[in-house]
Amino acid sequence: GNSVTQMEGPVTLSEEAFLTINCTYTATGYPSLFWYVQYPGEGLQLLLKATKADDKGSNKGFEATYRKETTSFHLEKGSVQVSDSAVYFCALSGSGGSNYKLTFGKGTLLTVNP
Amino acid sequence: NAGVTQTPKFRVLKTGQSMTLLCAQDMNHEYMYWYRQDPGMGLRLIHYSVGEGTTAKGEVPDGYNVSRLKKQNFLLGLESAAPSQTSVYFCASTPFLGRQYFGPGTRLTVT
Numbered sequence: 001g002n003s004v005t006q007m008e009g010p011v012t013l014s015e016e017a018f019l020t021i022n023c024t025y026t027a028t029g030y031p032s033l034f035w036y037v038q039y040p041g042e043g044l045q046l047l048l049k050a051t052k053a054d055d056k057g058s059n060k061g062f063e064a065t066y067r068k069e070t071t072s073f074h075l076e077k078g079s080v081q082v083s084d085s086a087v088y089f090c091a092l093s094g095s096g097g098s099n100y101k102l103t104f105g106k107g108t109l110l111t112v113n114p
Numbered sequence: 115n116a117g118v119t120q121t122p123k124f125r126v127l128k129t130g131q132s133m134t135l136l137c138a139q140d141m142n143h144e145y146m147y148w149y150r151q152d153p154g155m156g157l158r159l160i161h162y163s164v165g166e167g168t169t170a171k172g173e174v175p176d177g178y179n180v181s182r183l184k185k186q187n188f189l190l191g192l193e194s195a196a197p198s199q200t201s202v203y204f205c206a207s208t209p210f211l212g213r214q215y216f217g218p219g220t221r222l223t224v225t
Contacts, residue, residue, distance in 0.1 A: 034213070043118075043204055043216035044157075089156065100145045100164065102214055106156035 002027045006090045006105035013080055013112050021075040021108050023064075023090035031092040033057075033066050033073040034102070038087040047075075047088070080112045116140050118217035120205050126223045127195045135190040135220050137205030143215070145208045146188040147172075148180060150201040151219075157204065163188055195224045 007022040025033065032051045036044040048057030053068035062077045073090060090105040121136045137146065144165050149157040159172030163182040177199060179191045188207075192199060202221050206214040 043218045044206075044214075045216070046213055049213065100208060100210065101159070101162065104157045106154060 002031065002092060002094055002103040004090050004092055004103055004105040006088075006108055008106070008108065010109040010111060013110070015082055015112055015114050016079045017112075019075070019077040019080045019084075019110070021088055021090075021110070023073045023075065023105060025071050025073065025090075025092050027071075027092055027094065027103075029094070031094055033064070034091040034093070035062070035064055035073070035075050036089040036091060036104075038089065038107070040086070044089060080110070082112045082114050085110055085112045118205055118207055118215050120203075120217040120220050122220060123218070124221050126225065127192075128225055129196060131195050132191070132193050133195065133222075134192075135203055135205075135222075137188045137190070137207075137217060138186055139188075139205075139207040139215070140186060141207065141209070141215065142185070143207035143209050144185075145210070146182065147206045147208075147214065148178070148188065148190045149204045149206065150174065151204060152201050160190065160203075195222075197224045200224045 003026045005024050034049045035047040037047045038044045048059040050057040050066035056065045064073050064075045087107045087109050089107045091102045118139045147162040148160040158174045161180040163169050166185040169180045181189045202219050204219050205217040208214045
């Protein structure tokens with residue numbers, strides 16, 4: 001079945017540092033890939049997505065590129081802010097008849113200090 | 115649009131009590147989901163629905179029941195609560211193709 005593995009946290013950075021959160025996946029066919037963010041006390045929000053190989057999703061300074069050859073979708077940001085402190089989830093949706101179900105990684109807690 | 119709403123936001127139950135969590139969406143989405151979130155476990159799918167009147171089991175369905183009598187509502191029931199069901203519960207909906215819209219969550223404690 002499908003699975004998502006993302007780097008374990010917590011990750012603690014200083015403001016303006018570079019961020020990478022690794023995510024790799026196992027899936028059949030051609031899944032779509034997502035990064036969701038969960039701010040304290042809130043539900044998950046879609047941060048960015050990519051639907052096919054070599055696509056780059058981007059939003060709010062975050063980027064991730066769909067790499068089929070390495071089955072990866074790593075999240076990056078060049079300069080983090082305190083307001084980026086949150087839990088980040090990598091996820092994939094299956095292809096074909098199961099494309100309405102998401103498989104999530106376990107989440108990575110990011111704390112950014114001023 | 116209110117998006118996805120969940121009722122209640124917090125609840126404390128004693129072991130053996132029952133309760134129903136309500137999820138409502140006003141986006142006319144076909145698919146709806148119930149997840150639970152536990153520390154170190156990410157989100158795990160409990161039950162889901164692909165349309166009004168349909169439900170299906172997810173990854174961790176035991177101890178829960180669901181109903182989707184109306185397209186906009188998805189109810190999650192606990193018939194006899196257990197401490198292992200202490201968790202944060204999230205509802206989500208999607209029109210199609212993966213992206214899901216999440217509610218704010220219900221924090222449930224079973225003592």
